[in-house]
Amino acid sequence: MSKSIVARSYAFRARHNLMLPTVISRLFDLVQPATEQLLHRIWSNAYLERLGINPGIKAYKSIPESEVYLVLNQQSVYFPSRMRRCIAEAVGEIIRSQYKRKLCFEAITKVLQSIDLKQDLNTLVQQVAYTLEKFYNQKFKWNMIRQTLQLIRRWVLKYKLDIWNLEYINLVKPKAGKNFLTYGPDDNQVLKYMKSRRYIHLELKIPKIAVPQSPKDWIWRKERLDIPLKLRPRIRASKRQRPFRPHLRLLKLKNGLQVPIFQFSWPLAKVTLNYEYYSKKRVLAVDLGLVNPATSVVCEAGLQLSTPFFLSANQRRLHYIERCYTQITQLQHKLTKYPEIHTKQAKRQRELERIHAKLQRCRQQDVYQLVNQLLKQATLYGCTTIAIEDLRFYTPPKGMSKLSRKLSNWIRGLFKAILESKAKQHGLQIIAVNPAYTSSYCPRCSKKGLKIREPGFKWVDTKGRYFYCPHCYYCADRDYVGALNIYRVYRALQRSTKKQKYTISTARPVFYKKMVSPPNRPGGKPHVTT
Numbered sequence: 001m002s003k004s005i006v007a008r009s010y011a012f013r014a015r016h017n018l019m020l021p022t023v024i025s026r027l028f029d030l031v032q033p034a035t036e037q038l039l040h041r042i043w044s045n046a047y048l049e050r051l052g053i054n055p056g057i058k059a060y061k062s063i064p065e066s067e068v069y070l071v072l073n074q075q076s077v078y079f080p081s082r083m084r085r086c087i088a089e090a091v092g093e094i095i096r097s098q099y100k101r102k103l104c105f106e107a108i109t110k111v112l113q114s115i116d117l118k119q120d121l122n123t124l125v126q127q128v129a130y131t132l133e134k135f136y137n138q139k140f141k142w143n144m145i146r147q148t149l150q151l152i153r154r155w156v157l158k159y160k161l162d163i164w165n166l167e168y169i170n171l172v173k174p175k176a177g178k179n180f181l182t183y184g185p186d187d188n189q190v191l192k193y194m195k196s197r198r199y200i201h202l203e204l205k206i207p208k209i210a211v212p213q214s215p216k217d218w219i220w221r222k223e224r225l226d227i228p229l230k231l232r233p234r235i236r237a238s239k240r241q242r243p244f245r246p247h248l249r250l251l252k253l254k255n256g257l258q259v260p261i262f263q264f265s266w267p268l269a270k271v272t273l274n275y276e277y278y279s280k281k282r283v284l285a286v287d288l289g290l291v292n293p294a295t296s297v298v299c300e301a302g303l304q305l306s307t308p309f310f311l312s313a314n315q316r317r318l319h320y321i322e323r324c325y326t327q328i329t330q331l332q333h334k335l336t337k338y339p340e341i342h343t344k345q346a347k348r349q350r351e352l353e354r355i356h357a358k359l360q361r362c363r364q365q366d367v368y369q370l371v372n373q374l375l376k377q378a379t380l381y382g383c384t385t386i387a388i389e390d391l392r393f394y395t396p397p398k399g400m401s402k403l404s405r406k407l408s409n410w411i412r413g414l415f416k417a418i419l420e421s422k423a424k425q426h427g428l429q430i431i432a433v434n435p436a437y438t439s440s441y442c443p444r445c446s447k448k449g450l451k452i453r454e455p456g457f458k459w460v461d462t463k464g465r466y467f468y469c470p471h472c473y474y475c476a477d478r479d480y481v482g483a484l485n486i487y488r489v490y491r492a493l494q495r496s497t498k499k500q501k502y503t504i505s506t507a508r509p510v511f512y513k514k515m516v517s518p519p520n521r522p523g524g525k526p527h528v529t530t
């Protein structure tokens with residue numbers, strides 16, 4: 001029995017009922033203004049304290065139901081009490097999240113008088129975090145300090161506010177999330193849901209007309225959500241039959257369509273592999289590169305079992321990223337060229353920040369894609385371990401700034417974090433190995449080889465994409481050779497003792513056995529333990 005339970009959130013899209021988007025949008029037309037008005041009404045120090053101090057208690061219990069009301073077109077709207085509790089809960093959660101920010105703000109104002117606000121933001125954050133921890137013994141998340149400081153800088157430098165004599169609640173006016181509702185804070189009251197093998201059956205309380213006046217104007221409506229195939233065994237195995245607090249969102253697409261999304265958070269059992277079937281240690285060896293983001297090969301007991309898989313980069317995407325960089329260089333050039341008081345400088349600064357944020361999102365998306373593909377391959381071929389190069393050793397090639405920035409510090413850290421956490425969920429082991437010389441030694445005979453431009457060429461080309469071994473005449477793509485050598489290093493590490501240090505030139509060669517096909521028999525699939 002595995003005790004570790006991972007709660008993850010899954011979004012289900014309602015597909016069966018074509019009328020539902022209209023109905024949900026009508027619901028949000030009522031809920032949205034009611035939430036905003038309630039938030040505005042009770043935004044005070046008293047509520048901040050009351051909600052913030054007891055984070056365990058449901059928020060709606062601290063907010064009286066009578067506070068929730070809405071007047072539309074001079075008619076007062078009737079909300080069923082369970083709906084009012086939903087709205088109160090949503091508002092309570094917003095206020096609760098502001099409580100920590102308020103504490104952070106108050107702590108920062110204490111130390112700020114002795115610190116210069118105009119200096120670089122990162123240094124400022126560092127200084128404030130250090131002072132708070134050392135002299136006041138208060139610790140906040142780095143990002144929260146950063147965001148609060150950004151706010152304070154705007155207030156002080158731009159609007160010339162005297163923040164030391166103002167209170168947090170007067171400075172900040174929080175906003176309600178758009179088209180987002182915490183459903184059913186009191187379980188099963190406003191949204192009844194039942195789970196069967198394949199579906200989640202819902203019953204929603206929704207308004208019949210635009211401005212409901214009495215209980216009669218609200219009805220229950222049935223809806224059915226499909227549980228995706230890959231989730232079913234995990235849900236079946238999890239001990240808790242019901243998901244946690246659902247959320248309802250209305251997604252507005254660019255083409256004008258509205259899609260209601262129900263988001264459930266499930267506490268699911270961890271997936272571990274069926275080790276009887278995978279008796280031998282099967283490894284997915286991965287070489288990370290700049291031209292091909294990843295090249296992988298399945299190996300087991302010193303033998304190579306599959307042909308290489310090349311994950312190639314999306315060319316359009318690369319062009320797009322390059323274009324972003326061109327824009328950045330141009331903007332930076334202009335920012336240094338003109339004096340700071342120049343009229344367009346502020347606009348340029350904003351534009352620069354926007355492009356940086358865009359790039360960051362882009363890269364984050366790429367990293368997620370890469371990790372998902374690697375894990376998919378590993379589970380499909382029944383690997384229990386992923387051997388990957390240790391990114392700490394990575395040094396970008398000299399004179400290739402265009403390529404090297406694709407693997408910046410930030411992205412490497414992110415890649416590592418995501419791969420490790422996701423592999424844990426899949427029950428896979430990640431082993432990092434030193435990638436030194438992995439693309440210059442022959443995986444078949446362990447001798448040193450050459451880099452060439454294309455197969456058939458016999459002269460050395462240091463920028464060539466191919467590897468050629470003059471001893472056994474083995475010739476292959478460099479990334480592929482890199483992946484095989486990563487496996488050799490991994491195997492040597494498993495066998496090596498403290499006395500006997502391995503070198504890549506003495507590690508055992510890997511031979512090609514035969515291609516394995518992905519196991520699709522019932523026993524071959526990842527097995528879920530309960």
Ligand SMILES: [Zn+2]
Pocket residue numbers: 442443444445446447469470471472473474
């Ligand atoms: Zn060779």
